[in-house]
Amino acid sequence: MKAIIYRENGGPDVLQRVDRDLPAPGPGEVRVRVAVSGVNPTDWQARSGAAPPKQFSEVTPHLDGAGVIDAIGEGVDPSRVGQRVWLFMAAAGRPTGTAAELTVVPAERAVPLPDEASFDVGASLGVPALTAQRALTVAEDGPRRLRPGALDGRVVLAAGGAGAVGHAVIQLARWAGATVISTISGPEKARLATAAGAHHVINYREGDPAAEIRKVAPGGVDIIAEVALGANLRAAIRLLLPMRLRARGARGGRRPRPRRSARGRGVACAAAARAGGLPAGSSAMSTPSGGCSVTSGGTGMFAYANRSSGDAVATRGWSTGESAKNEVSS
Ligand SMILES: NC(=O)c1ccc[n+]([C@@H]2O[C@H](COP(=O)([O-])OP(=O)(O)OC[C@H]3O[C@@H](n4cnc5c(N)ncnc54)[C@H](OP(=O)(O)O)[C@@H]3O)[C@@H](O)[C@H]2O)c1
Numbered sequence: 001m002k003a004i005i006y007r008e009n010g011g012p013d014v015l016q017r018v019d020r021d022l023p024a025p026g027p028g029e030v031r032v033r034v035a036v037s038g039v040n041p042t043d044w045q046a047r048s049g050a051a052p053p054k055q056f057s058e059v060t061p062h063l064d065g066a067g068v069i070d071a072i073g074e075g076v077d078p079s080r081v082g083q084r085v086w087l088f089m090a091a092a093g094r095p096t097g098t099a100a101e102l103t104v105v106p107a108e109r110a111v112p113l114p115d116e117a118s119f120d121v122g123a124s125l126g127v128p129a130l131t132a133q134r135a136l137t138v139a140e141d142g143p144r145r146l147r148p149g150a151l152d153g154r155v156v157l158a159a160g161g162a163g164a165v166g167h168a169v170i171q172l173a174r175w176a177g178a179t180v181i182s183t184i185s186g187p188e189k190a191r192l193a194t195a196a197g198a199h200h201v202i203n204y205r206e207g208d209p210a211a212e213i214r215k216v217a218p219g220g221v222d223i224i225a226e227v228a229l230g231a232n233l234r235a236a237i238r239l240l241l242p243m244r245l246r247a248r249g250a251r252g253g254r255r256p257r258p259r260r261s262a263r264g265r266g267v268a269c270a271a272a273a274r275a276g277g278l279p280a281g282s283s284a285m286s287t288p289s290g291g292c293s294v295t296s297g298g299t300g301m302f303a304y305a306n307r308s309s310g311d312a313v314a315t316r317g318w319s320t321g322e323s324a325k326n327e328v329s330s
Contacts, residue, residue: 003060003100009049015061023096023104025073030107032085036123037098038064040164043091056095063091064126065098066119069110076107085110086122088130098123124164132168135225136176142223143176151178154222157213157239158182159232161193161201169225170196178223181216183209210235 001022006014025031043061046052065087069080090105091097113122136151137143143150156173160166161182173180174197182198184190190201202212213221221239226232 001101003096005058005060006047007058009047009054011048012044014047020100023102025071025076025104027074028076028107029073029104030069030076030080030085030110031071031102031104032065032067032087032098032110033070033102034065034067034087034098034100035119036066037062038066038123038126040064040127042127043097055093058095059091060096060098060100060103061091062097062099063089064123064128065090065103066113066122067098070102072107080107080110083110084113084115084119084122086113086117086125087111088126125168128164129168129172131165132172132225135165135169136172136223146172146176148175149177151176151223154178155217155220156180157217157221157224158193158198159204159225160184160227161196161198162189163227165227166225167192167196170198173223173225174198179217181213181221204232210239213239 001020003018003020004015005018005020006016008014023031040063043063046054047059047061067085067087069083069085072078072080087098087103087105087110089109090103096103113119133146136146136156151173154173154177156169156178158166158169158173158180159182161170162184166182170180170182170193179200180198181200181202182193182196183204184193184201185203185205190203193201200216202209202216217239224239
């Protein structure tokens with residue numbers, strides 16, 4: 001079969017097209033004939049060497065994709081052969097992602113794709129949709145699962161609604177009943193965010209976007225799914241209703257200064273940002289105690305909490321597990 005691989009980190013020129021043997025599915029795995037391979041920031045960041053560190057001597061990239069199951073391993077329902085599926089996290093913890101004619105994944109990472117959904121749609125779900133789902137359900141007082149009505153009465157701010165994660169946030173939040181505000185950078189992006197279901201679109205590059213958001217949500221917003229945390233954290237803190245910050249992190253952007261707030265909302269989130277920046281794919285959430293928990297599943301997790309004053313908390317804990325947690329109080 002044809003596969004795309006890289007052996008060294010670097011720019012797109014490290015990618016090579018090669019022939020490889022057909023992979024065989026092991027116990028609990030399925031083999032999928034890939035129709036469409038999805039590309040995420042994580043994929044090119046991993047290839048470039050930014051993060052996470054390369055684990056294998058040869059890597060076929062791409063976490064997400066869509067296709068048809070053509071073989072199954074021991075213990076998998078035989079009726080799944082021929083099933084249309086969308087894939088997520090295909091290359092997580094293994095050297096072979098979806099940039100190949102066939103790929104093998106754990107059966108649970110191949111999700112049935114309805115006939116009316118194209119492979120293009122299937123390949124664009126994956127990690128962005130899971131990230132959006134996580135951002136909308138991670139709150140202590142939020143729904144654990146999304147369904148129609150789960151976010152009734154809530155106001156969701158979907159940053160970057162024309163991007164992969166923002167687009168998924170808009171669709172899921174609207175479906176779940178929220179009023180959805182989205183930030184965009186121009187008319188074409190506004191059209192995309194509106195088509196996804198945003199009730200209000202606001203250009204973040206013009207005027208005072210926070211003031212525009214306040215006009216729609218005078219009391220503040222319930223949930224922010226943020227894709228440019230470094231650039232927007234200070235505004236996010238001002239816009240949030242107390243104790244409801246969930247944000248998807250990204251490197252880059254101006255790093256915010258720490259804020260002190262008598263109401264204790266988001267204080268430690270700002271301190272966390274100052275102390276070390278936030279990694280791509282992290283999420284931040286204010287806690288009932290007025291602290292902030294920052295997590296990043298898969299590649300590690302770190303958490304900060306400041307239970308009272310807003311003094312910077314400067315402890316960072318990394319682990320490679322998904323469930324490890326290091327929460328610090330000042
Ligand atoms: N894709 C994933 O699976 C995934 C998973 C977890 C975390 N993340 C992280 O989430 C972030 C977004 O990923 P993505 O896949 O959605 O990327 P993307 O498709 O490239 O979209 C990025 C979006 O961010 C918007 N943006 C940039 N600067 C902004 C600002 N200052 N304020 C508001 N919006 C801003 C852009 O808007 P304009 O184009 O209109 O400027 C664009 O819509 C990345 O940092 C990524 O590492 C992604």
